[in-house]
Amino acid sequence: MSNPTTGKPAGAHLRIVPVGAGDAALLADLFARIQADPAAARFHPHPFTADEAAKRAAYQGLDLYAVMAIGDEPVGYGMLRGWDDGYAVPSLGIYIVEEHRGSGAGRALMDYLHLAAKLRGAPAIRLKVYQDNERARRLYEALGYGFASESEHGQLVGRLAF
Template sequence: MPFRPAIPEHEAGLAGLFSALAAAGDERFFHPHPLTPEAARAICRRRDTVATNTADEFHVAIDGSGGDGPGVIVAYGLLRGWAEGFAVPSLGIAVHPAHRGRGIARSLMHHLHDVAAGRGAERVRLKVYRHNSAALRLYESLGYEFRPHSPTELVGLLTLRQPVAA
């Protein structure tokens, strides 16, 4: 499944994904920003650039199996923190409720790890609710190590494998 940085042509699809996540009640687990059309617009039309290594990353997963069209956005992942000057980005992911259990989240995690390592990050971090068992199992299987963040949340850290030098 292709993963791409979010661009203006993804705006409607990303807004549709946010709407499906909100309708499914997933905002209780995943709230890096409001899950609104305005947020989709801001993400897809942002003007910063990764060229200076200071921009955050917002990626979409596109399921093109439906035919010749542009494909459906079935997942969203972000790496944030660079824009605020942090060396360790914070990762977040969400998969469309109708497309879960197909390995999309696992693939998206590997993709985001590669993006972060490619940008020179040595580690990534994330926050997860203690009762979000699906996400916790995924992160544990990928090697994240956790410590308490609050009574309801854990912080996970993963040391990234560095890209092989050319």
């Protein structure tokens, strides 16, 4: 049965889940969109190729790669990395597809990642953001991140302690 308004399968609600083996096609779709998005010039944690999508879907380790989706429609992508490399404080990154920006999706994905980090015992989270990425900076500031005066590779470094 499908939703008569959207044509999408009925019951396709928003989900945020760690990327798993069944998400290869969803990730490939999302990564292709990220690659084609000029706004993603400011988001480059790793390549967004089809190969990388397959790798992420098969990833098993301490770090967290999460996808936000409605059925098979990608909404966002987020990560906490650094645990695999032995850091106590993970680095956060997020991306929301253009048509869902400004809806609270970014904030919801941040909340999920914050809770995941807290429940894993992280004392804090760090992230990097370009000075001119106003939208992202406003979101991080609203969530309580503090920014160091020194930049790193041209990006501001933010930190949120729990």
